[in-house]
Amino acid sequence: MTALLTFRDAIARHAHGDGTFATALPGVTLIRCASPTLPMPVIYEPTVCFVAQGRKRAALGERVFHYDPASYLVATVGLPVMGAVVEASEAAPYLCMQLDLDPALLGELTLQHPRPLPAAMDDSAGLTLGAMTSPLLEAATRLLKLLDTPQDIAPLAPLALRELLYRLISSEHGEVFHLMARTDTRQAQIARAILWLRANYRDASRIEMLAEVAGMSRSSFHAHFKAVTAMSPLDFRGQLRMQEARRLMVGEGLDAATAGHRVGYDSPSQFSREYARLFGLPPARDAQRLRQPD
Known part of the structure; x- marks a missing residue:
């Protein structure tokens, strides 16, 4: 003590x-x-x-x-x-x-x-x-x-x-x-894919591309990626996109449609649905709440 x-x-x-x-x-x-x-x-x-x-x-x-x-x-x-x-x-x-x-x-x-x-x-x-x-x-x-x-x-x-x-x-x-x-493990392979995904999360990258970066087959990559990150590669990319969109709206004052497009969404309605599913509120309301805390 x-x-x-x-x-x-x-x-x-x-x-x-x-x-x-x-x-x-x-x-x-x-x-x-x-x-x-x-x-x-x-x-x-x-x-x-x-x-x-x-x-x-x-x-x-x-x-x-x-x-x-x-x-x-x-x-x-x-x-x-x-x-x-x-x-x-x-x-x-x-x-x-x-x-x-x-x-x-x-x-x-x-x-x-x-x-x-x-x-x-x-x-x-x-x-x-x-x-x-x-x-x-x-x-x-x-x-x-x-x-x-x-x-x-x-x-x-x-x-x-x-x-x-x-x-x-x-x-x-x-x-x-x-x-x-160690650099000779499956976790190291997944870490390489994560670094690539974090640099390219705005792009509509196919799973095959990520698997190639990791040096794995598609099925093996998907299983090992989920074991390390507790989510699928697409869910991982979605979280990266949403975190950046939230930062853009709260920190830089962007509107929801612009922030969504900036992080890779062509459909504002899809962006709004996925944002609300992760954060519990639609993008504009969530950003307003964070700008004006109780």
């Missing part, structure tokens, strides 16, 4: 007010939220989220993950997720440290400390939970406390980051990180 309080206080010192805060530590972002939030779409890059206080819900397709100080969330590939803070208050705000995973460093450490991978791991979901342990919490706290002494960041942050990643790859759930570091 003392270690958790130290971790919580370290985040609170450097996250002033609600929001997302970049830090001087490589790959480290802090998040604070003093009240529960509506489900919001976000792209989870390969990352680990450590919660110091509060609770969050992440939905990937039909799979739902709740994480809090007893667990951490790992995203192994870039995924469109619906996230919501479900436990937070002014007295006890949601506090989180997010660590973007460095593929080169992760690869180096997994080569130095190899472990066998069960065959079934190759089809594991791109979003998963791990159990927080005392060594892992202490390593995360040591890294974060370097923000209190900025002059120590350059010489000590690389060491603290290596320790934290070592704790992750050697933990009970370390196979997830070893799998991420």
